[in-house]
Amino acid sequence: MSTSCAEFRIALExxxxxxxxxxxxxxxxxxxxxxxxxxxxLAREQRLERALAAVPAVxxxxxxxxxxxxxxxxxxxxxxxxxxxxLARVPPPTVPAGLAGAVLAxxxxxxxxxxxxxxxxxxxxWLLAAAAGLVLGWLLLARRAAPAExxxxxxxxxxxxxxxxxxxAYALEHxxxxxxxxxxxxxxxxxxxxxxxxxxxxxxxWLDAAAEGGAER
Amino acid sequence: MDxxxxxxxxxxxxxxxxxxxxxxxxxxxxxxxxxxxxxxRVFALLTRFLGPVGLREDxxxxxxxxxxxxxxxxxxxxRFSTWLYRIVFNLxxxxxQRRKSGASLDDDEGxxxxxxxxxxxxxxxxxxADLVASxxxxxxxxxERQRMAIVLAKYEELPYEEVGRVLxxxxxxVKSMIHRARETxxxxxxxxxxxxxx
Numbered sequence: 001m002s003t004s005c006a007e008f009r010i011a012l013e014x015x016x017x018x019x020x021x022x023x024x025x026x027x028x029x030x031x032x033x034x035x036x037x038x039x040x041x042l043a044r045e046q047r048l049e050r051a052l053a054a055v056p057a058v059x060x061x062x063x064x065x066x067x068x069x070x071x072x073x074x075x076x077x078x079x080x081x082x083x084x085x086x087l088a089r090v091p092p093p094t095v096p097a098g099l100a101g102a103v104l105a106x107x108x109x110x111x112x113x114x115x116x117x118x119x120x121x122x123x124x125x126w127l128l129a130a131a132a133g134l135v136l137g138w139l140l141l142a143r144r145a146a147p148a149e150x151x152x153x154x155x156x157x158x159x160x161x162x163x164x165x166x167x168x169a170y171a172l173e174h175x176x177x178x179x180x181x182x183x184x185x186x187x188x189x190x191x192x193x194x195x196x197x198x199x200x201x202x203x204x205x206w207l208d209a210a211a212e213g214g215a216e217r
Numbered sequence: 218m219d220x221x222x223x224x225x226x227x228x229x230x231x232x233x234x235x236x237x238x239x240x241x242x243x244x245x246x247x248x249x250x251x252x253x254x255x256x257x258r259v260f261a262l263l264t265r266f267l268g269p270v271g272l273r274e275d276x277x278x279x280x281x282x283x284x285x286x287x288x289x290x291x292x293x294x295x296r297f298s299t300w301l302y303r304i305v306f307n308l309x310x311x312x313x314q315r316r317k318s319g320a321s322l323d324d325d326e327g328x329x330x331x332x333x334x335x336x337x338x339x340x341x342x343x344x345x346a347d348l349v350a351s352x353x354x355x356x357x358x359x360x361e362r363q364r365m366a367i368v369l370a371k372y373e374e375l376p377y378e379e380v381g382r383v384l385x386x387x388x389x390x391v392k393s394m395i396h397r398a399r400e401t402x403x404x405x406x407x408x409x410x411x412x413x414x415x
Contacts, residue, residue, distance in 0.1 A: 013396075016395075017376070017377055017392075047409075047410045048410055051406055052402075054345065055349055055352050056349065058261035064257060064260055065257070068256050068274070068281060069249060072282060072285065076245065
């Protein structure tokens with residue numbers, strides 16, 4: 001029940017959105033009975049409702065759905081149905097053996113790059129593996145070297161790997177020289193690292209001998 | 218059959234949604250169900266919106282053609298009828314624009330008066346037929362969104378929230394649209410709405 005014109009308008013708006021019965025109930029509202037303005041407004045809205053309701057229901061032609069379906073048949077065949085059946089007859093492709101392995105191998109450099117940290121440095125595990133490989137290679141190929149030299153070069157490799165990716169590339173470049181067994185040239189080319197080595201040697205006693213060995217060269 | 222009748226919460230309980238999902242999954246029979254159930258409603262909505270133009274059946278076909286083409290992209294985010302009515306609305310607006318640009322539809326019997334035509338008061342036994350024609354002309358004179366809003370709310374009995382979903386707008390905006398539509402209709406049908414006439 002509305003008690004004011006404002007309340008009546010709210011109730012009227014709600015009634016207009018609902019079924020006819022709600023508008024009829026509004027006509028019984030005590031405020032409407034007492035307020036000529038609201039009564040007139042309700043009557044106006046009810047007349048408009050009656051006018052709208054006078055429009056007859058739409059007569060749907062018989063068998064409309066059947067005709068529409070018949071006319072849509074070619075499109076449906078194209079969109080699904082027969083087309084899907086035809087497509088299903090295409091044999092599945094033969095996957096080459098070892099595809100996954102080949103893909104993984106091809107992606108290895110990219111994955112390695114993706115594993116690097118935000119600064120662009122190599123991940124610790126990768127560095128460790130590379131360092132181990134480098135030293136092992138050195139041990140195998142540089143049989144002529146004395147134990148002190150081996151330790152020295154191991155320290156150099158570790159330093160290079162810890163320092164920067166560029167130093168790793170540097171070490172790998174000289175690995176090629178190792179294959180040429182040009183050990184003298186290889187060791188001479190390591191000189192730029194000596195300063196770093198000496199710094200570390202000051203803190204790491206086990207590197208002392210290696211540093212001294214390198215310096216003698 | 219009204220597939221939306223008794224729906225507690227759409228779209229889960231909506232048969233239209235279920236049929237569409239089945240059709241999406243490859244069940245062609247579900248599409249037949251959709252057409253059987255919704256074609257009459259689409260036809261009725263097109264008639265309310267455009268009038269009894271001759272190509273309504275073509276437009277019904279076009280609506281369901283769009284359903285076929287949207288089959289793979291369909292997502293059950295609302296009642297099926299809401300999604301379908303949005304297609305109907307878009308198509309109807311296209312047709313209205315086409316009419317305005319001169320490629321007119323073949324009106325069956327000059328059903329609608331021109332939108333700017335002043336409706337004269339009835340004064341004879343023909344007044345009911347006049348009233349119906351005048352109401353239809355007044356409806357046709359409304360801007361497209363207002364027209365669809367009042368047609369959906371009044372004749373399809375959709376709640377304002379649902380009307381908003383069809384038109385891609387809020388319930389509040391729908392209330393405002395319908396309020397303005399009613400003002401326009403009252404103004405155009407003024408003579409019919411005098412006491413004791415309508």
